[in-house]
Amino acid sequence: MMKKKFMSLMLVMAMVLSLAACGAKKEEAPASDAPASTPAAESGSAFKLGGTGPLTGGAAIYGTAAKNGATIAVDEINAMGGIQFDLKYEDDTHDAEKAVNAYNALKDWDMQISLGSVTSKPCEATAAETYADRIFALTPSASSTAVTEGKDNMFQMCFMDPNQGSASAQYIADKALATKVAVIWKNDDVYSKGIHDTFTAKANELGLEIVSDTTFADGNDTDFSVQLSGAQTNGADLVFLPMYYQPASLIFAQASSMNYAPKWFGVDGMDGILTMEGFDPALAEGVMLLTPFNADSTDERTASFVKAYQERFNEVPNQFAADAYDCVYAYKQALEAAGCTPDMSASDLCDKMVEQFTSMSFDGLTGEGMTWDASGAVSKSPKGMVIENGAYVGLD
Amino acid sequence: MANKLKTLSKTSRRNYLTYVLVILAYLVLQLLSGSLSSSLKGMLVPICAYVVMAISLNLTVGILGELSLGHAGFMSVGAFTGVTAAVALQGVIPIAPLRLAIGMVVGAAFAALAGFLIGIPVLRLKGDYLAIVTLAFGEIIKSIFNNLYVGMDGNGLHFSLLSDSTDLAEGGKLIIGGPMGIGGIQKISTFTAGFLLVMITLVVVFNLVNSRSGRAIMAIRDNRIAAESVGVNITKYKMMAFVTSAALAGSAGTLFAMNYSTIVANKFDFNTSILVLVFVVLGGQGNMLGSIVAAAALTILPEALRQFADYRMLVYAIVLILVMLATNNPSFKSFWSRITGKRDKKEAA
Known part of the structure; x- marks a missing residue:
């Protein structure tokens, strides 16, 4: 009995170690493909x-x-x-x-x-x-x-975050994308808060009307029906989403199920939504975002x-x-x-x-x-x- | 000396062993400090903070016998209030260790107050209510600090909730910035301060447990009805253990926060509470030395597993399961008692 248990423990250990070894190898594989990275690995050079x-x-x-x-x-x-x-x-x-x-x-x-x-x-x-x-x-x-x-x-x-917020507001005003704007943001996140604060300040300055300003936080970031219906009933024609892409993906899915289709505007945290596992890219159709990088650029x-x-x-x-x-x-x-x-x-x-x-x-x-x-x-x-x-x- | 040791009770011997081991660990690490890796050096203060967290939670879980799932909430209260105090006193008290000590006392006081307030209704109840309420408490504290703004200028401290309306005068400084937490903290926590806090915690906990009150607390744990029938004031003694535990967690929070240049409320979430509970369960309920070892080992382990890259947390979880299985294995236990000799056998019997 005791031997059996001991054996099974040892077996588990062996499995863990071999698994970990596989992982390490896989990690290193791409780096060693490049012939030039080998000499660089020597210290001092x-x-x-x-x-x-x-x-x-x-x-x-x-x-x-x-x-x-x-x-x-x-x-x-x-x-x-x-x-x-x-x-x-x-x-x-x-x-x-x-x-x-x-x-x-x-x-x-x-x-x-x-x-x-x-x-x-x-x-x-x-x-x-x-x-x-x-x-x-x-x-x-x-x-x-x-x-x-x-x-x-x-x-x-x-x-910097403040620049993103004001640049977004400037962009929306310059291109006359909307007059009534709703903002949904994450109030326990530095990034989201930094952009939100400068966005609202700049939007007021530029005469954009913020009709709905709603928040969510860690732990209640799966249901956005309240925030979305708030934006909908107040007649926002553009929703600004200063957040990372995971909550944004849920917002898109829930908005589409309640037949709410405003213009969406995101910031650089939205980048990555298209490669997110299990996300239907069709939901993000027409989403605008401000980012310094364009993967479709024809630049060589x-x-x-x-x-x-x-x-x-x-x-x-x-x-x-x-x-x-x-x-x-x-x-x-x-x-x-x-x-x-x-x-x-x-x-x-x-x-x-x-x-x-x-x-x-x-x-x-x-x-x-x-x-x-x-x-x-x-x-x-x-x-x-x-x-x-x-x-x-x-x-x- | 040998005679004197023999006359000591089993628990006293065990307590002295804990003190000696902690002091030895401190001295060895101090002597080796030149040759330690930066990685380990950087972990010394957090380890001290987690050790204090584990010992204080062990007081609630192991000695009082109540489950607390919001211990990180007290740590959070201690971290935010303690750091605010230390930052506010920056101009007044130039000596960093003194400022840290005051910060810890303030953190402990506020955490004790929070523990007292939630203890008033909850500790009167029978059953597992404390677990549920402390779970909620941790979340409430997180929300409060995520929405609290505290600023300081020439006129003193200013508070506001939800949005920053502190309206500071020229030269004022926002200390707590809502979701941004506290930034630009002067790092004044040192390993020596952490060691002293661990020693103070041990002295407080061991003396409480070995006192008349401690015996009353353990009597409540073992049989509430029997304790009540001999006239033990249940709520009073429960409160005593719970508030002590909260206060110690608060000072650990201050120590932890002052070791980083920035701290956010989300750091002290449910996961942190559970992590501390894991230290306690792994080290053994009521076993302070076990908590210390478990807290130190489980803080170092994820860092020591860095070479496993993406599989790090998987390996960590498996090691955790194996340790749990091994320490509860009867054949392992008998093997262990054979090595350590008679004493533990008697204890087991």
Whole structure:
């Protein structure tokens, strides 16, 4: 009896270990496809570039996209010769505590330059760490103002939340998309709240009438009938959704079941809805969103990035992937311009990078002629997009 | 010395063993601090906070025998009030450890108040009501802090709910920003502060348990009717244990929050409460040393499993199941008692 139990325990252990081994192999497979990434792996010849992001859990689509985008850029750059990168992403499950743990794990790996964190709140926590440790960080997508506030070595590749809100209101007013607007937002989320506040302020200024302003929170984010009927009865002809794509997908489904079809307007968190598992893209037909990246662009660099991404990861890249891709190329440009070598210490690199980023201009997939001010915010212009036949199409 | 040890009761010996092990762990980690990985160093303070959480919940679950599913709610109260106090005093008290201590006391006081308030109706009832009410309490606290705005300027503190109408004067600073939580916290929590808090928690809990009140509390757990029949004031002693537990959780919350530059109310959700409950169940109900070990081990484990990448949480869950099976396995138990000798056998009997 006792032996039997012991045996079964051992068997379970063996199964777990073999499963884990499979997982590790699968993870490594794509990286080793690229011939150039092998020499870069040797220490001393490559810049150690690390980042944290939600690779598992509810926000995993963002972290995975950023990781994939950065991986493509690193492999391309390593194949070119010249500057070499060694990339490592750690999982932070969209949690500040885990993000600091992930950051410390990267520090143990001797990270030299950082890609910050993918989402806002974790990035606020890791930004304090990179600031204290003098490691330069450029986040692809953490858009809250608190991320860069008071830190000279923290830069953003994406718009700040307040800019997104006011840009959205400006866009709606400029294109005369609607006069009566409803807003549904998540009141326990930094990202949603930041955009909502600046959107409503700007909308009032521009004479857009906000007829319904309703909220939801974690835990009651599955039923939106109250918010939607509020918007419907108040006659809103456009609903602004400053939120991530999971609640938005439910909103679309419920609105369609109650035969409510206003214009929908989202922000960059909406990006990713088309690749969401189990979501019918037909529901998102006609949804407009403001994002700096257009996967359907005919621009040569974008097209080749989208092609490479599709080949390797079987999906259309979203804005997060493009932002992370741009981050790596921005690093390449800055490191080359400053004449940095991989044997330099993280704090030396940090000083050089601060100098470079505040003075250089960078052309990437998410914008031309991007510049950064000393606060770490980027200046670039957003693009309006609309979903047509299950794909993003530029509005202009 | 050896004679003196023998004359001590079994529980006292066990308590001293716990103290000694905690102090030893602290000294060893301090000596090794130069060679520790940043990963482990970064986890020391959260581990201390979780250890205090686990010990305090063990007081409610193991000693009082009531199930609490909202322990993270008290942690949240402690975190937000304690950090607010520490931030507000930043200009007045320049010494960081003192500010941290005041923050912890304030956090503990508010958490105790919250525990007292929900204890008044609930602890008079028989049955599992405490579990349900504390579950709701955790959610209520989360909603409150998600909608609370606290700002400070020259005129003192300003509060507002739902939207930011604090209307601060020039040079004012928003401390709690609703869903944004608290940002830009000065990191003043240290491992030494965490260690001291763990020691204080142990002293408080062990002395409470070994006192006349502690025996009354355990009598209520073991047989409520019998305890009532000999004149034990049920509500009073239940309240004593529950409020102590809440206060300790509050100070743990302050310690935890002051270790990160930012803290949001959503961090202290139902999952965190359950995580702490897992520490208690895994370590053994009523077993403080077990709680300490379980809290430390289960905080380090997910980080130690980082090389499994996407399968990390799967492996974590399986390890958890295996540990539960192993510690409850009779053959494992008999094997263990054979190693540790007579003492545990007597205990088992």
